[in-house]
Amino acid sequence: MTGARRPARDVAVVAFAQTPHRRATEEVSEVEMLMPVLHAVLARTGLRTADIGFTCSGSSDYLAGRPFSFTLALDGVGAWPPIAESHVETDGAWAFHEAWIKLITGAADTALVYAWGKSSAGSPRDILTRQLDPYYLAPLWPDSVSLAALQARALIDAGVVDERGLAAVATRNRAAAVANPHAQLSGDVPRGDYVVRPLRTGDCPPVGDGAAALILAAGDRARELCERPAWIRGVDHRVEAHALGLRDLTDSPSTRLAAERAGAFDRPVDTAELHAPFSHQEIVLRRALRLGDDVLLNPSGGALAAHPLMAAGLIRIGEAATRVHRGRSDRALAHATSGPCLQQNLVAVVEGDLR
Amino acid sequence: MSKEPVAVVGIGQTRHAAARQDVSIAGLVREAAGRALADAELTWADVEAVVIGKAPDFFEGVMMPELYLAEALGAVGKPVTRVHTAGSVGGSTALVAADLVAARAHRTVLAVAFEKQSESNAMWGLSLPVPFQQPLLAGAGGFFAPHVRAYIRRSGAPPTVGTLVAHKDRVNALRNPFAHIREPGLTLERVRASPMLWDPIRYSETCPSSDGACALLLTDRLGARRSPRRPAWLLGGAMRSEPTLFAGKDFVSPRAGRDCAADVYRQAGITDPRREIDAVEMYVPFSWYEPMWLENLGFADPGDGWRLVESGATALEGELPVDMSGGVLSSNPIGASGLIRFAEAALQVRGLAGAHQVDGARRVLGHAYGGGSQFFAVWLVGDRPPTS
Numbered sequence: 200m201t202g203a204r205r206p207a208r209d210v211a212v213v214a215f216a217q218t219p220h221r222r223a224t225e226e227v228s229e230v231e232m233l234m235p236v237l238h239a240v241l242a243r244t245g246l247r248t249a250d251i252g253f254t255c256s257g258s259s260d261y262l263a264g265r266p267f268s269f270t271l272a273l274d275g276v277g278a279w280p281p282i283a284e285s286h287v288e289t290d291g292a293w294a295f296h297e298a299w300i301k302l303i304t305g306a307a308d309t310a311l312v313y314a315w316g317k318s319s320a321g322s323p324r325d326i327l328t329r330q331l332d333p334y335y336l337a338p339l340w341p342d343s344v345s346l347a348a349l350q351a352r353a354l355i356d357a358g359v360v361d362e363r364g365l366a367a368v369a370t371r372n373r374a375a376a377v378a379n380p381h382a383q384l385s386g387d388v389p390r391g392d393y394v395v396r397p398l399r400t401g402d403c404p405p406v407g408d409g410a411a412a413l414i415l416a417a418g419d420r421a422r423e424l425c426e427r428p429a430w431i432r433g434v435d436h437r438v439e440a441h442a443l444g445l446r447d448l449t450d451s452p453s454t455r456l457a458a459e460r461a462g463a464f465d466r467p468v469d470t471a472e473l474h475a476p477f478s479h480q481e482i483v484l485r486r487a488l489r490l491g492d493d494v495l496l497n498p499s500g501g502a503l504a505a506h507p508l509m510a511a512g513l514i515r516i517g518e519a520a521t522r523v524h525r526g527r528s529d530r531a532l533a534h535a536t537s538g539p540c541l542q543q544n545l546v547a548v549v550e551g552d553l554r
Numbered sequence: 555m556s557k558e559p560v561a562v563v564g565i566g567q568t569r570h571a572a573a574r575q576d577v578s579i580a581g582l583v584r585e586a587a588g589r590a591l592a593d594a595e596l597t598w599a600d601v602e603a604v605v606i607g608k609a610p611d612f613f614e615g616v617m618m619p620e621l622y623l624a625e626a627l628g629a630v631g632k633p634v635t636r637v638h639t640a641g642s643v644g645g646s647t648a649l650v651a652a653d654l655v656a657a658r659a660h661r662t663v664l665a666v667a668f669e670k671q672s673e674s675n676a677m678w679g680l681s682l683p684v685p686f687q688q689p690l691l692a693g694a695g696g697f698f699a700p701h702v703r704a705y706i707r708r709s710g711a712p713p714t715v716g717t718l719v720a721h722k723d724r725v726n727a728l729r730n731p732f733a734h735i736r737e738p739g740l741t742l743e744r745v746r747a748s749p750m751l752w753d754p755i756r757y758s759e760t761c762p763s764s765d766g767a768c769a770l771l772l773t774d775r776l777g778a779r780r781s782p783r784r785p786a787w788l789l790g791g792a793m794r795s796e797p798t799l800f801a802g803k804d805f806v807s808p809r810a811g812r813d814c815a816a817d818v819y820r821q822a823g824i825t826d827p828r829r830e831i832d833a834v835e836m837y838v839p840f841s842w843y844e845p846m847w848l849e850n851l852g853f854a855d856p857g858d859g860w861r862l863v864e865s866g867a868t869a870l871e872g873e874l875p876v877d878m879s880g881g882v883l884s885s886n887p888i889g890a891s892g893l894i895r896f897a898e899a900a901l902q903v904r905g906l907a908g909a910h911q912v913d914g915a916r917r918v919l920g921h922a923y924g925g926g927s928q929f930f931a932v933w934l935v936g937d938r939p940p941t942s
Contacts, residue, residue: 207658254795260638261617266610267640270925274797281810283817284795284929285646288611288638289618297635297650303657304557330617334578337616438624438634445625456631538621543634 205462210302211421211428212549213414214243215517215524220383220409220505223319229263233275233315233410240311240412244424248277251414252307254284255298257291257314258509261326272315283307290314291411291513292474292535292545296434298415308420315410316509323406323508331539332441343539344403348395350448350540351479355397357449360482362397366390368478369401369503376500383407383505402478409507411514429520429531429549433461436535436545443540451487454534454544458488461546463532468548470495470522470531472515476502480541484534488546498522512536516547523551557656559939561778561785562900564594564771570734570885573672574765579614580626583668586767586890587627590664594771595782598628601771602660607637607647607667608889609924614673627666639793641837641924643667644768644892645931648920649791651772652933661774668767669887676763676888695760695840697926699752701805702842706754708806711845711860713754717745719841720759720883722869727880729870729909734764734885759841759883766887768894775939786900789917789940790821791933798926805927811850814930818919819852822934823941827852831934832915833875833902835895837922839882844868848876851921851932870910878902878910892922896933903937 216239224232241247254276260268269286278284283306287293291314298310324342331337354360369388376385384405391400414424421428437453437460439446458464471494475481481501490496499518502511512535522528530550537543566589568574568582577585583606591597604627606620616622620636627634639646644667651665677693706713721742727733748758778785794814796803815827824830834853838844845859853874854862862868868876877883879898882891899920901907912918916938922931 259617260610260612266612267925269638270640270798270928273795273928278796279800281794281796281808281813283793284639285637285650285793286639288636289620293635297653300650300653300657300659303659304653306557306653326617329611329615330619330621332622333614333616333619436633436635437631438621438629440630441622441624453631537618542621542624 206303206433208303208417209430210299210415210417211425211430212516212520213416213421213425213428214240215413215521216240216243217381217411217514217517218409219381220407220507222383222407224317224408229272229315229317230275232408233272233313236410236412237275237313240414244414246309246414248282249280251309251311252283253298253301253310254282255286255294255310255312257287257289257294257513258316259288261329262316262318262320262508264320289537290509290511290535292516293436295513295516296436296545299431299434302415302417308417310415311412312415312513313410313412314510314513316507317408318406318508319408344398345395346443346539347477348398349443351397351477353448354479354482359449360479365402365478368481372497372501372503375498376504379499379504381505382500385500385504398477404476404502404506407505407507409505409510411510411517413517413520425524427524427526427551429523429551432548432550434547435460436543438543441542448540449483451483451541451544454484454487454546457544457546461548463488463546463548466530468494468530468532470498470519470528472497472499472519472533474502474512474515474535476506478503483541488532512545520549523549526554558658558774560652560655560772560788562770562935563773563778563781563785564590564596565897565901566590566593566769567732567894567897568767569732570764570766570887572762572764574670579619579670580623582670582765582767583623583666584626586769587664587666590769590771596771600662601628601664602662603633603654604629604664604666605635605637605647605651607643607893608669609640609643612674613676614670639924639929641888642892642922642929642931643924644890644894645896645920645922646793647893648770648896648933649793649931652788652791655772655774662777663772664769665772665893666767666769667890667893669889670765671763671887672765695752695755698840699755702754702840705806705842705846709857709860715845715860715863716754716759716841717742718863719838719844721745723877723881723883726870726878726910727884730879732885733880735762755840761839761882761886764885764887766885766890768890768897770893770897783906784904784937786903786935787939789934789936790818792817794930796928798928806846807850807856808927810928811923811930814932815851818932818934828874831917831919833878833912834919834921835879835898836876837882837892837895838877839886841883844876847921875912878907878912892931895922896920900935903935
């Protein structure tokens with residue numbers, strides 16, 4: 200089961216929209232945050248809700264602080280008459296995968312994918328401890344920054360990078376974010392104090408709220424809806440063991456395997472949008488994906504510039520596709536992650552038609 | 555566009571109970587998955603991808619438990635997709651897994667769903683107030699009782715129909731070794747004498763809170779050929795959603811449910827469900843939902859569902875048996891309940907349902923719903939592969 204299989208149907212990302220990402224959005228509900236993004240992405244294609252063949256979303260009840268939180272967000276879609284619809288309780292990148300598969304089966308020709316997260320409603324560092332092993336690990340409340348710091352320390356101890364190298368990653372991402380009107384942090388962001396050694400404020404993602412949506416279309420439908428569709432050449436995702444002691448934290452074999460299965464290594468990519476919430480994770484991913492200096496990395500500024508939980512992975516796919524739409528990339532890789540220290544990883548490869 | 559035909563070759567369930575204190579969450583899902591693998595005579599290595607579903611994470615207090623469960627699901631190095639579509643999630647889990655096979659992305663996929671309700675209190679977990687929204691006051695029963703009353707008023711059903719369903723399902727459950735509620739010697743009189751909880755819903759007409767899990771192995775044509783037992787073939791599957799609350803919503807017979815069933819019948823070439831479908835595993839958490847969903851799914855004309863119940867047609871020996879396993883009224887690990895309906899439908903067409911087998915069942919419907927009657931998932935399975 201190694202090597203990429205070409206999907207049985209040509210499917211493309213034809214439109215993408217996202218909110219400005221902000222530290223807090225107390226004045227709007229989740230539905231109110233989503234509505235403009237959903238309207239924007241539909242307007243870009245001229246489609247209406249009733250024209251969409253399949254809808255899929257990604258979010259987390261724990262961020263909203265209540266069960267079934269996604270049921271209310273559905274109101275923003277305007278699901279009347281009833282729609283074919285599904286939801287994943289994780290980053291919207293996995294909703295994108297589900298929708299892509301649905302289009303490959305031929306059951307639909309278009310799909311709407313959206314995701315959102317109001318990370319500001321609580322303390323993500325505390326909330327994310329609840330996704331750990333509930334019997335042995337979660338009762339100790341090890342927070343997400345501390346776990347990431349363990350991984351950063353492992354990289355430093357292995358001689359892969361030093362603290363200056365980490366700072367360089369953060370600086371480059373936030374410099375790129377200056378050109379991204381949606382970014383929350385950009386430009387000259389100070390390295391700051393240590394949060395958990397060796398990670399400083401500057402190595403960690405901002406806490407913020409945001410939403411994103413994209414539209415998929417198959418075959419000729421994609422050509423009708425978009426001047427230069429971002430054709431999906433492959434998508435794959437893999438998970439690793441949960442217990443950190445069972446993993447080599449300096450490597451990401453699941454990312455490498457997903458990339459292989461998505462066809463990322465078949466030909467070089469010119470652009471990569473990596474979902475690396477911490478500066479050292481970009482280095483782990485870059486090595487796993489064998490990305491050289493000739494690949495444009497995170498032109499959006501990546502997750503260090505804006506990190507709405509549950510939407511940040513989908514945004515990487517949208518950013519990569521938008522580069523293709525605008526003719527600024529011919530073959531781009533997008534990556535999304537979930538779980539502590541890059542436990543679960545998704546890789547998608549998109550391409551534009553030759554010019 | 556040609557889809558790969560999808561077959562169910564392995565089915566596993568746990569013993570369902572109010573509190574499974576003998577197992578962790580990981581132990582619970584492994585119990586179901588291990589039985590599905592044994593049924594299919596496959597090993598963990600044969601599974602290429604895992605789709606996992608459950609209802610809100612708050613029910614166990616674990617955020618995105620698929621991450622912690624990766625090892626227990628034999629999923630390390632494989633794709634894991636976590637689905638959550640409220641009460642319909644078990645059904646959606648099977649459909650998402652089936653799509654992976656149909657799209658030829660993976661050959662053999664494990665669909666698994668669970669709920670360990672003893673880790674929390676579902677009644678209050680479902681009662682959190684949401685600003686500017688009608689709260690689900692006093693659990694699901696408080697939300698659904700007014701819609702049952704609306705059905706009774708609209709259809710002119712006698713007030714005793716719900717107790718007929720409850721009695722039938724609890725008696726059926728005695729033939730199902732996995733069922734949670736077992737009440738030997740239960741009489742209709744005892745059901746009718748049970749305390750009123752949310753008028754007109756009595757205690758014996760409500761679903762329990764259960765711990766439990768269910769697992770299915772789905773595979774392609776080649777996998778089905780290698781199956782040691784008869785596979786169940788997917789003939790049609792669909793999901794439909796509509797908003798929770800809006801002017802004009804029909805809570806008695808939501809359009810999303812009707813559209814969902816119609817899509818499945820179109821895929822399977824069914825024109826007269828009452829005659830062409832042999833039995834139904836339906837999501838009935840409160841007894842009155844059997845006559846309501848009989849109408850919603852097209853087995854009875856509007857207002858006539860209760861007549862079908864009263865005639866005895868939906869009994870195990872009737873002409874259209876419903877919830878042969880005892881249904882959600884007898885076992886309700888919420889996140890798994892939909893997948894159990896789908897699994898029981900497949901067991902029937904495989905002829906492996908044991909003491910609650912319907913003789914000669916060739917086409918059986920599995921049904922799930924969730925939220926405020928807004929999410930629906932339905933599949934139809936048969937004993938022969940699809941012809942188109």
